Amino acid sequence: MPNHKSAEKRDRQRENRRLRNRIVVGSMRTAIKKARVAVEAKAPEAEALLKQAVSFIDKAVSKGAIKRNTGSRYISRLAAFANKIKSAT
DSSP, rough: OOOSHHHHHHHHHHHHHHHHHHHHHHHHHHHHHHHHHHTTTTTTTTHHHHHHHHHHHHHHHHTTTOOHHHHHHHHHHHHHHHHHHHTTT
């Protein structure tokens, strides 16, 4: 329990930011998962879903929900996965 008014405010801000970040990161993870499934199934909309996933990752980075290097790593691994599946055919 906070003992000062400013600490109470910081607690409220921290909770609001945590919930906002959860929404952003959750939607990013969902987009990544959809893209991976589509690429693996060689679905026709895989290219569009990859593009959308990268967009969600970039959005999470710009909002500060994840760090820049983490976003770059996600994008890199997603692209490598897509290229591996494409080259296997």
